[in-house]
Amino acid sequence: MTDWGARAEALLIELSHLSEPGPGVTRLPFTPEHRAALDLLSSCMETAGLKVSLDDAGTLVGRLAGPPEGGTFLMGSHQDSGRESGAYDGIMGVVVPLIALEKLRADGVKLPFSVEILAFADEEGVRFPTALLGSRALAGSYDSSVLDMKDDSGVSLHDAMVSFGLNPGAIGELRRDPKETIGFLETHVEQGPVLERQGEAIGIVTAICGIERHQISVIGETGHAGTLPMEDRRDALVGAAAVVTEVNRIATSTSDLRATVGALSVAPNVVNAVPRAVQLTAEIRSPEDETRQAAGDRLHRFAQQLADDTGLQIDCKRTYSQAAQPCSRDLSKHLEDAMPQAGGPCIFLPSGATHDASAMADLCPVAMLFVRCRGGVSHRPEEFASSGDMNAAINVLAGFLISMRKNPA
Numbered sequence: 001m002t003d004w005g006a007r008a009e010a011l012l013i014e015l016s017h018l019s020e021p022g023p024g025v026t027r028l029p030f031t032p033e034h035r036a037a038l039d040l041l042s043s044c045m046e047t048a049g050l051k052v053s054l055d056d057a058g059t060l061v062g063r064l065a066g067p068p069e070g071g072t073f074l075m076g077s078h079q080d081s082g083r084e085s086g087a088y089d090g091i092m093g094v095v096v097p098l099i100a101l102e103k104l105r106a107d108g109v110k111l112p113f114s115v116e117i118l119a120f121a122d123e124e125g126v127r128f129p130t131a132l133l134g135s136r137a138l139a140g141s142y143d144s145s146v147l148d149m150k151d152d153s154g155v156s157l158h159d160a161m162v163s164f165g166l167n168p169g170a171i172g173e174l175r176r177d178p179k180e181t182i183g184f185l186e187t188h189v190e191q192g193p194v195l196e197r198q199g200e201a202i203g204i205v206t207a208i209c210g211i212e213r214h215q216i217s218v219i220g221e222t223g224h225a226g227t228l229p230m231e232d233r234r235d236a237l238v239g240a241a242a243v244v245t246e247v248n249r250i251a252t253s254t255s256d257l258r259a260t261v262g263a264l265s266v267a268p269n270v271v272n273a274v275p276r277a278v279q280l281t282a283e284i285r286s287p288e289d290e291t292r293q294a295a296g297d298r299l300h301r302f303a304q305q306l307a308d309d310t311g312l313q314i315d316c317k318r319t320y321s322q323a324a325q326p327c328s329r330d331l332s333k334h335l336e337d338a339m340p341q342a343g344g345p346c347i348f349l350p351s352g353a354t355h356d357a358s359a360m361a362d363l364c365p366v367a368m369l370f371v372r373c374r375g376g377v378s379h380r381p382e383e384f385a386s387s388g389d390m391n392a393a394i395n396v397l398a399g400f401l402i403s404m405r406k407n408p409a
């Protein structure tokens with residue numbers, strides 16, 4: 001009997017070598033490493049009986065054609081990595097469904113719809129300060145102004161794509177017909193510790209968390225650190241510290257909420273001066289939009305009260321907000337039906353990170369399957385998912401497609 005998980009592992013090891021030199025995997029979009037990964041994936045797709053093409057957003061598409069009236073189900077993830085990152089984030093979500101199709105073929109299963117395996121060029125946004133190019137192109141939410149963005153060497157996204165043999169002017173035509181598109185399923189390493197703690201190989205994602213960001217400015221007054229009496233001070237950093245503590249308190253006292261102060265700058269930022277001004281960010285994520293918005297409102301009320309109590313000038317602005325993306329109940333039910341194939345109970349969990357599935361949700365129903373990663377570690381060379389866990393995911397994906405065949409979403 002074929003060990004499908006071992007096949008996935010072998011292919012992922014081979015792909016991990018298609019990287020810039022250095023620790024871990026660095027495979028950025030529209031580079032020779034990207035090209036090498038496409039060549040290897042293309043030959044695997046062709047061996048599996050898929051028709052391979054590359055669209056003008058750089059997405060590799062492997063199509064297993066079914067009856068024309070059956071529509072198309074999409075599966076996949078991104079080929080690119082972070083810098084000195086792991087061998088599973090993204091690319092595993094291309095390899096695992098591809099091998100699930102191989103398994104179905106070996107089992108003699110025919111599907112009444114077409115299936116496409118997608119390898120998006122750029123999800124991480126590491127080379128260019130934009131992301132989700134391929135999935136947005138399919139969903140019709142792509143914004144052509146991103147083509148002017150430049151990488152660290154001054155090469156524009158437009159020029160990088162042209163050098164890669166693509167026609168960025170045609171990306172607008174890649175939009176898929178929602179009526180022809182049954183859904184999108186993304187398989188991804190969890191990038192967190194939940195599945196490992198529960199002792200389960202795989203889990204079904206309930207929703208991709210919404211995100212909001214706040215820019216907070218705290219203004220006080222500077223002075224000599226040795227001569228200004230403590231009772232006369234309006235120390236901006238002491239105020240900012242209270243904000244940081246409150247952000248943490250809000251998150252730890254609310255279920256399904258993450259909140260982080262990730263960036264902070266202090267002026268004048270010298271050892272013997274009372275801090276005059278602090279700029280800081282707060283980022284809040286939750287699978288429930290109401291929970292997230294209430295947390296943001298609570299932070300603003302706290303900042304107002306702190307300003308009143310201390311005489312500091314505190315401004316709090318919500319600078320970004322992205323709604324949570326619930327996964328399709330119908331598609332998730334088909335995943336649930338297939339779970340016994342993996343031999344475990346069903347674990348449901350939200351995704352704290354954004355994925356291509358967030359963008360694909362503008363096109364069609366989406367679902368996500370998470371695979372346990374060792375230690376919850378991701379975006380590091382140590383990132384690891386076992387062949388046994390990938391085998392469980394392959395079985396579930398194959399079972400999912402069979403379940404869809406019997407009773408389409």
Ligand SMILES: [Zn+2]
Binds near residue numbers: 089
């Ligand atoms: Zn990813």
